[in-house]
Amino acid sequence: MTGPAREREGHRPSRTHPAKGRKAFGNRDGGRLLVLAPALGWLVLFVAAPAAILVAIAFADSDPGVPPFRLALSVAGFAVLAEDTYYLDALLTALRVAATTAALCLLLAYPMAMGIARAAPGRRVVLLALLMLPFWTGFLLRVGAWIGLLRDEGWINSLLQSAGLADAPIPLLYTEGAMLVGMVHAYLPFAVLPLFAAFLRLDPSLGEAAADLGARPATVFLTVTLPVTAPAAAAGFLLVFIPAAGEFVIPELMGPPEAQMVGRVLWQEFFQNRDWPVAAALAVALLALLLVPIRLFQRLEARP
Amino acid sequence: MHGPLRSAGPPMLLRAEALTRRFGAMLALDALDLEIAEGEFFALLGGSGSGKSTLLRIIAGFEAPDSGRLLLDGHDIAATPPWARPVNMMFQSYALFPHMSVADNVAYGLRRAGVARGDIAARTASALAMVGLDGFERRRPHQLSGGQKQRVALARSLVMRPRLLLLDEPLGALDAGLRERTGFELRALQRETGAAFVMVTHDQEEALALADRVALLDGGRIAQVGAPRAIYERPASRFVARFLGAANVLEGQAAEGRFDSAEAAATFAGAIPAGTVAVALRPERIRITADGAGPNTAQGVVEDVAFRGDDSLVLVRLSGGATLRVAHAEEDGAPPERGASVCLAWDADAVVALAS
Numbered sequence: 001m002t003g004p005a006r007e008r009e010g011h012r013p014s015r016t017h018p019a020k021g022r023k024a025f026g027n028r029d030g031g032r033l034l035v036l037a038p039a040l041g042w043l044v045l046f047v048a049a050p051a052a053i054l055v056a057i058a059f060a061d062s063d064p065g066v067p068p069f070r071l072a073l074s075v076a077g078f079a080v081l082a083e084d085t086y087y088l089d090a091l092l093t094a095l096r097v098a099a100t101t102a103a104l105c106l107l108l109a110y111p112m113a114m115g116i117a118r119a120a121p122g123r124r125v126v127l128l129a130l131l132m133l134p135f136w137t138g139f140l141l142r143v144g145a146w147i148g149l150l151r152d153e154g155w156i157n158s159l160l161q162s163a164g165l166a167d168a169p170i171p172l173l174y175t176e177g178a179m180l181v182g183m184v185h186a187y188l189p190f191a192v193l194p195l196f197a198a199f200l201r202l203d204p205s206l207g208e209a210a211a212d213l214g215a216r217p218a219t220v221f222l223t224v225t226l227p228v229t230a231p232a233a234a235a236g237f238l239l240v241f242i243p244a245a246g247e248f249v250i251p252e253l254m255g256p257p258e259a260q261m262v263g264r265v266l267w268q269e270f271f272q273n274r275d276w277p278v279a280a281a282l283a284v285a286l287l288a289l290l291l292v293p294i295r296l297f298q299r300l301e302a303r304p
Numbered sequence: 305m306h307g308p309l310r311s312a313g314p315p316m317l318l319r320a321e322a323l324t325r326r327f328g329a330m331l332a333l334d335a336l337d338l339e340i341a342e343g344e345f346f347a348l349l350g351g352s353g354s355g356k357s358t359l360l361r362i363i364a365g366f367e368a369p370d371s372g373r374l375l376l377d378g379h380d381i382a383a384t385p386p387w388a389r390p391v392n393m394m395f396q397s398y399a400l401f402p403h404m405s406v407a408d409n410v411a412y413g414l415r416r417a418g419v420a421r422g423d424i425a426a427r428t429a430s431a432l433a434m435v436g437l438d439g440f441e442r443r444r445p446h447q448l449s450g451g452q453k454q455r456v457a458l459a460r461s462l463v464m465r466p467r468l469l470l471l472d473e474p475l476g477a478l479d480a481g482l483r484e485r486t487g488f489e490l491r492a493l494q495r496e497t498g499a500a501f502v503m504v505t506h507d508q509e510e511a512l513a514l515a516d517r518v519a520l521l522d523g524g525r526i527a528q529v530g531a532p533r534a535i536y537e538r539p540a541s542r543f544v545a546r547f548l549g550a551a552n553v554l555e556g557q558a559a560e561g562r563f564d565s566a567e568a569a570a571t572f573a574g575a576i577p578a579g580t581v582a583v584a585l586r587p588e589r590i591r592i593t594a595d596g597a598g599p600n601t602a603q604g605v606v607e608d609v610a611f612r613g614d615d616s617l618v619l620v621r622l623s624g625g626a627t628l629r630v631a632h633a634e635e636d637g638a639p640p641e642r643g644a645s646v647c648l649a650w651d652a653d654a655v656v657a658l659a660s
Contacts, residue, residue: 203397203399205395205396205397205399206399206401208364208366208386208393208395208399209393209395209399209400209401209460210401210412211365211366211385211386211387212364212365212386212387212391212392212393212461213387213392213412213413213416213460213461213464214387214388214413214416214417214464215387215412215416216387219416223412224401227403228401228402228403230403
């Protein structure tokens with residue numbers, strides 16, 4: 001994903017004036033518009049329209065009927081969010097868990113990306129395939145596998161007990177640790193891929209030049225490798241952070257009951273409390289919060 | 305880590321003994337021996353796959369030899385890691401750190417060596433002044449031209465005051481106009497710093513123009529080593545004669561101070577030792593004459609003429625079948641027309657006997 005940004009390097013004017021470039025392109029070639037039409041239609045139907053509906057519900061009044069809201073211009077939903085710290089806590093928990101997940105992913109992704117990029121080309125394909133392999137099996141299946149490993153009667157506890165290392169099952173599942181394991185497992189490739197691309201592009205003579213000037217391997221990593229790959233690391237962090245903040249399934253199936261992440265609270269408000277305006281207001285608040293890192297991500301992508 | 309200059313040391317700085325390096329089935333260095341003296345400008349010249357880059361990377365410490373010894377001041381450094389060697393390298397791609405300013409790039413090695421802060425600033429400034437880049441301290445590498453990047457890379461290695469500076473194709477990435485000037489500047493810097501410079505290049509003109517001594521590498525071995533004029537004028541083998549300045553190489557039979565070449569339909573007289581298998585004749589040593597006979601002359605037909613500014617390159621097909629490259633100087637008048645029959649003559653001392 002950092003690839004296209006790099007290809008654009010040769011055309012500086014179009015990158016510094018993106019709006020101008022887009023306009024000229026639209027006027028000149030109607031055929032291209034035709035090609036873009038399905039994508040545009042998709043965006044309008046499945047992104048813009050649902051977002052508009054969501055915003056409309058967020059400003060609606062709650063109603064016991066079907067649908068459970070009446071269109072209005074009320075800020076009651078947002079007022080509930082502001083009054084009850086429960087919702088703020090849910091948002092903050094989500095941000096904290098997402099940040100922890102993204103940080104853990106980066107920690108794992110650095111050695112993985114470096115190893116894959118430095119492998120011989122034939123082997124690199126195999127390693128990349130192994131990285132992507134989990135994506136080819138069902139997501140719920142993989143969460144189920146983790147549950148099988150971590151639950152009280154699961155493999156890990158049986159192994160510990162038969163080895164005499166534990167007398168009673170150690171509670172592993174339904175802990176914050178289990179939730180983070182599941183999240184890291186699900187989102188790790190998003191952190192590895194941008195870093196892998198960065199390591200592939202990294203001029204090996206940079207590290208050699210640093211070593212030649214007296215830097216030991218650890219110093220080479222800290223003073224050259226890390227700063228040069230930092231934009232890719234930031235991209236990987238955000239690619240994990242943004243979806244992880246709204247994650248619902250993994251906290252629900254693996255997390256502790258008290259971990260009220262925003263995804264779970266949203267689910268409860270929509271389907272259990274049936275208070276759609278509050279749920280929609282919460283979703284809008286989450287979206288607004290995530291716009292900041294999304295914007296950051298876009299700026300990183302546009303860097304020279 | 306860079307030791308003080310020794311006042312009375314052996315003149316030999318670096319010695320390679322039977323260095324061998326294999327990459328799979330390819331022999332990159334084949335028991336190569338080499339000596340580089342203190343303070344000399346040495347060029348490793350060769351085509352791709354000749355082993356010149358492998359040799360440079362072994363001296364820098366990025367590659368380890370499979371066997372053989374590499375002695376710096378008499379100590380074997382083959383197992384010393386690159387960060388602990390008093391040797392610095394200027395990379396072909398320059399390898400400037402893109403996230404650092406020019407000043408931070410130059411100061412990088414001094415910081416690693418634990419030089420005091422004030423000294424770092426002073427040495428960085430003087431290194432940048434030496435390459436004519438004062439005032440560029442705060443620029444980033446992407447704001448520099450190719451020539452400026454090259455100077456920063458040079459300043460970054462020279463600021464370490466290495467006794468041996470390795471240069472990988474130092475002029476390779478520069479425009480033609482900049483090459484000549486930068487070449488002279490490299491030599492001036494080498495004299496100024498007193499460091500030994502070892503340059504890798506595939507360009508024989510560059511090697512001959514800059515170096516005190518040139519080693520021509522072929523297949524991981526040194527084909528010939530010597531002063532530029534010596535190896536240019538007295539190539540030891542067909543390979544050296546052809547690589548340096550595209551001499552005419554003619555096959556034939558040696559017999560008692562003469563060399564008979566059937567493909568030239570000519571007899572070469574001169575210093576022809578027994579065991580000569582071919583002779584080399586430089587294009588600029590051949591004269592085009594109206595007529596001639598006897599040894600050191602040949603007859604042929606002009607195949608093509610190319611004007612080159614200060615001379616014209618004339619291709620002459622000899623009656624024996626070989627084609628000679630003849631440089632016809634402008635002051636000798638107009639070159640012959642294509643298709644003209646010409647006589648060629650050369651002096652006995654222009655004939656270089658080749659033993660292999």
